[in-house]
Amino acid sequence: MLETSARLLRLLSLLQAHREWSGADLADRLGVTPRTVRRDVDRLRELGYPVHSAPGTAGGYRLGAGARLPPLLLDDDEAVAVAVGLRQSAGGGVEGIEETSVRALAKLEQVLPDRLRRRVGALADFTVPMFGRTGPAVDPEVLTELANACRDFERLRFDYRDHAGDSTRRTVEPHRLVCAQRRWYLVAWDVDRADWRTFRADRITPRPPHGPRFTPREPPAEDLAGYVSRGVSTGAYAERATVLLKVSAEVAGERISPSAGVLEPVDEHHCLLHTGAHRLDVMVLHIVLMGFDFEVREPVELTEHLRRIRDRLDRALG
Incomplete structure (x- = not known):
């Protein structure tokens, strides 16, 4: 009985780790016959796990979504990663998720072995986050709604509030959500403006119903993180500049956030900063x-402005 239970747990772990397995592959991994795999799959179904199967040589087994959440099997590194992620979520960033993250973290830490609990504790005790707690919070239901529309290729309608507080109604074809510096951005094709736009998620108020479905377009860039960074650090401002910094891009990146500018490496001692301001x-x-x-x-004009400031400082110090 103990051997069978251990094998069922191993089978469940394999099904959770891969989207689809053939019966022969599972039998090989578990060291049993395909017939035993079929019996074990039937036992998992009796326990409430939605294991789907397709007949034939091209068929296989996969774990589907069920009506209730089954227990998850995590290896050591996965458990530590989930615990650390929950600790970060408990610190804020998504509105209303802090308390939920704390409850989930308490349940996870209760069942963690001592060796893993010590690893998670060390990461928490000796890690200092480089972000404050004052960033804009996003309703998790809004994020979920945006993500679902991206997944389902479904047009979105929402009210959008710009930096001045003015609101406009938008209809978009959503592409991806990008997270940077505790801010969430939606990259989408604006139907009315016939162009790609980037929207702050905390300024979006969805106006369902959404739809219809659309055929996805080619994205505005392969590097969406860089695309959003350029948009929020330079494209949104009236004044733009390119500055050569006499440090490597790696060193500069330790002080300059993606929302403050885009860094372009030149060599090991120099990089270009593309930035903007009002x-x-x-x-x-x-x-x-x-x-x-x-x-x-x-x-x-920026060089001339620097000279005027230099002269003013010279007069003040002279």
């Missing part, structure tokens, strides 16, 4: 406070 004086302050030596590549 005014040149704000841009000057932003660049100087980075703490790196730099040269302005463009625009010329």
